[in-house]
Amino acid sequence: MIDLRGISQIYQGPSGPVEALRGIDLHVTPGEVFGIIGRSGAGKSSLVRVINLLNRPSSGQVWVAGRDMTRLPEAELRAARREIGMVFQHFNLLSSRTVWGNAALPLELAGMDGAQIRERVGPLLELVGLSHLADRYPAQISGGQKQRVGIARALASRPKVLLSDEATSALDPETTRSILELLRQVNRDLGVTVVLITHQMQVIKQIADRVAVIDAGRIAEMGGVVELFTRPREAITKSLIDEIVPQELPASVLSRVRQLAARLAPGQGGQLLRLSYAGEQAYEPILSHLIRELGLDLSILHGQIDEIQQQTFGSLAVYASGPMVRIGAAVDYLRGQGVAVRTVDVDD
Numbered sequence: 001m002i003d004l005r006g007i008s009q010i011y012q013g014p015s016g017p018v019e020a021l022r023g024i025d026l027h028v029t030p031g032e033v034f035g036i037i038g039r040s041g042a043g044k045s046s047l048v049r050v051i052n053l054l055n056r057p058s059s060g061q062v063w064v065a066g067r068d069m070t071r072l073p074e075a076e077l078r079a080a081r082r083e084i085g086m087v088f089q090h091f092n093l094l095s096s097r098t099v100w101g102n103a104a105l106p107l108e109l110a111g112m113d114g115a116q117i118r119e120r121v122g123p124l125l126e127l128v129g130l131s132h133l134a135d136r137y138p139a140q141i142s143g144g145q146k147q148r149v150g151i152a153r154a155l156a157s158r159p160k161v162l163l164s165d166e167a168t169s170a171l172d173p174e175t176t177r178s179i180l181e182l183l184r185q186v187n188r189d190l191g192v193t194v195v196l197i198t199h200q201m202q203v204i205k206q207i208a209d210r211v212a213v214i215d216a217g218r219i220a221e222m223g224g225v226v227e228l229f230t231r232p233r234e235a236i237t238k239s240l241i242d243e244i245v246p247q248e249l250p251a252s253v254l255s256r257v258r259q260l261a262a263r264l265a266p267g268q269g270g271q272l273l274r275l276s277y278a279g280e281q282a283y284e285p286i287l288s289h290l291i292r293e294l295g296l297d298l299s300i301l302h303g304q305i306d307e308i309q310q311q312t313f314g315s316l317a318v319y320a321s322g323p324m325v326r327i328g329a330a331v332d333y334l335r336g337q338g339v340a341v342r343t344v345d346v347d348d
């Protein structure tokens with residue numbers, strides 16, 4: 001649905017050129033929810049503006065729904081943009097227009113007649129749950145409701161793609177959840193491909209199928225969300241998922257591990273293991289196997305069980321003690337079962 005090929009974006013800043021995007025290659029398949037995450041200044045806004053050509057890239061091609069947007073003449077580009085709806089962080093509603101009037105605006109601008117507009121806007125307001133507030137003005141509704149208007153307006157032209165630029169960043173966690181649920185519903189029921197830009201892994205975790213991590217204008221890492229949470233490779237990814245899965249163990253846990261290590265019987269080894277697993281492995285009795293078949297002692301020190309994309313996702317810190325060779329066998333066994341295993345040394 002979206003193909004970015006070799007995209008670079010160079011701005012002329014006051015103190016010389018700024019390379020905001022450096023050779024981005026990215027493919028978004030039809031019907032998926034694709035997340036783009038990065039820290040402030042990583043290039044997220046530049047990237048989203050390139051997709052609908054609000055920014056013309058310095059080099060590269062932007063293919064949306066089978067057309068190279070960079071080659072379209074202005075009139076065709078305007079038509080092509082109607083296939084890309086956009087939702088903004090600060091909603092960008094017109095304060096002088098009602099909820100209905102805001103949702104209807106793109107259709108009025110496109111010259112649609114009144115009856116057709118009514119036919120389209122009614123169901124849209126119903127979809128976003130605002131039919132009862134159609135006559136209110138933006139100043140008379142909540143932030144979450146404003147974003148629902150923003151979504152209705154973005155969908156008015158029946159786009160194939162919805163770009164969401166930090167759509168929930170100004171909202172509290174509960175409202176964020178309900179707006180993300182609405183975007184998921186739009187994706188599922190209307191078949192709209194969703195690309196969302198965010199700096200919060202929580203957003204990615206709740207809604208995205210796949211994700212690209214962007215850092216200093218480059219894609220640092222890209223893949224399925226469950227895979228990314230289970231096996232983050234790059235430091236930037238680890239630091240971003242830290243808000244959901246703490247990458248460092250608390251000092252109290254590490255000091256407990258040192259106590260356990262000091263109490264090991266002669267000839268016994270001990271190893272702190274960080275385990276991450278998702279999906280079917282969550283239901284397998286893998287830890288009992290280590291205890292029963294390999295005769296290891298296990299202390300579960302820290303962890304959490306969560307859900308990503310309707311899949312159970314777990315992260316555990318376990319101290320295994322027993323003969324060193326069996327601990328090695330346990331690590332091999334766990335990896336063979338698809339569990340991501342990291343051995344952690346706690347010597348200070």
Ligand SMILES: Nc1ncnc2c1ncn2[C@@H]1O[C@H](COP(=O)(O)OP(=O)(O)OP(=O)(O)O)[C@@H](O)[C@H]1O
Pocket residue numbers: 011012013018019020038039040041042043044045046047199
């Ligand atoms: N019009 C501009 N002129 C010069 N430099 C710019 C311009 N727009 C963005 N930049 C620079 O390009 C880089 C990427 O900016 P961009 O806004 O795309 O990042 P971002 O990831 O969206 O950040 P944020 O989350 O803070 O909005 C930054 O270094 C920024 O300072």
